[in-house]
Amino acid sequence: MLDSSLRSAPALFAPAPALLTGAALFLDFDGTLVPIADRPDAVCVDDELLGLLNRLAHALDGRLAIVSGRSVATLTDLGLADFILAGTHGLEIAMPGQAVETPAPLAAIARARARFDAFAGQRPGLLVEEKRLSVGLHFRQAPQWADDCERLATRLAEELGLFLQRGKMLFELRPGGADKGSAIAALMRRAPMAGAIPLFFGDDATDEEGFVMAAHLGGHGVLVGEARPTAARYRLEQVEAVRRYLAASVPEPE
Numbered sequence: 001m002l003d004s005s006l007r008s009a010p011a012l013f014a015p016a017p018a019l020l021t022g023a024a025l026f027l028d029f030d031g032t033l034v035p036i037a038d039r040p041d042a043v044c045v046d047d048e049l050l051g052l053l054n055r056l057a058h059a060l061d062g063r064l065a066i067v068s069g070r071s072v073a074t075l076t077d078l079g080l081a082d083f084i085l086a087g088t089h090g091l092e093i094a095m096p097g098q099a100v101e102t103p104a105p106l107a108a109i110a111r112a113r114a115r116f117d118a119f120a121g122q123r124p125g126l127l128v129e130e131k132r133l134s135v136g137l138h139f140r141q142a143p144q145w146a147d148d149c150e151r152l153a154t155r156l157a158e159e160l161g162l163f164l165q166r167g168k169m170l171f172e173l174r175p176g177g178a179d180k181g182s183a184i185a186a187l188m189r190r191a192p193m194a195g196a197i198p199l200f201f202g203d204d205a206t207d208e209e210g211f212v213m214a215a216h217l218g219g220h221g222v223l224v225g226e227a228r229p230t231a232a233r234y235r236l237e238q239v240e241a242v243r244r245y246l247a248a249s250v251p252e253p254e
């Protein structure tokens with residue numbers, strides 16, 4: 001599905017501000033709204049970003065969702081609970097003020113976590129990120145272990161029947177059955193998104209399913225970062241450019 005819809009890099013250009021009018025806005029978090037940091041817990045939602053998201057959600061009559069690999073619990077801790085959230089790569093959905101729609105955690109994830117912990121304990125710099133539904137092995141601070149991390153994650157995925165999600169300097173094991181594309185499709189079927197034009201901003205390979213789904217539903221993807229073959233229609237250079245683009249479409253408070 002992805003290969004046939006990839007556009008080559010030179011065809012990508014910046015989106016026009018008018019694209020946001022009438023849109024259902026889906027925003028990836030890390031690398032799209034906040035810059036990539038050394039560690040997952042080194043990231044925060046600053047007041048400027050929170051204010052911008054609130055203004056956008058207001059202007060779009062609530063049609064704004066954060067679609068992230070982060071868990072809903074983490075997104076909530078980061079101060080994003082007032083927005084529609086799709087967490088853990090589409091496995092969880094949370095509408096503001098309602099119970100989180102989430103599957104039960106798999107026993108296989110606890111087993112994978114124990115193996116990641118033992119492995120990382122012997123290799124300084126590796127970091128295990130524990131989520132309710134998945135577990136991540138980060139090697140950003142110890143890139144010399146990248147190949148070993150990949151071998152372990154690949155073996156465990158096979159052994160435990162889990163899906164290997166590749167991220168930025170991260171191997172994550174999780175259940176299959178959902179992705180950012182399926183989360184966008186699910187949200188587009190319900191209020192307040194239904195009937196609007198989906199627009200999804202993302203930076204990572206894991207965002208490609210979201211770009212494909214946005215296009216499939218009559219909207220567009222916006223790739224954040226360096227040009228690459230992608231299913232996105234538009235591109236912005238980096239987080240600052242995303243924030244500038246979004247801010248240009250909603251008025252500052254008096």
Ligand SMILES: O=P(O)(O)OC[C@H]1O[C@H](O[C@H]2O[C@H](CO)[C@@H](O)[C@H](O)[C@H]2O)[C@H](O)[C@@H](O)[C@@H]1O
Nearest residue numbers: 029030036037038039040068069070140168170
């Ligand atoms: O879908 P996203 O919102 O982009 O989340 C993807 C993963 O983001 C986080 O990891 C990445 O960002 C970290 C902080 O900048 C960085 O240290 C790490 O190297 C990146 O892979 C998060 O920790 C993961 O749980 C998300 O799946």
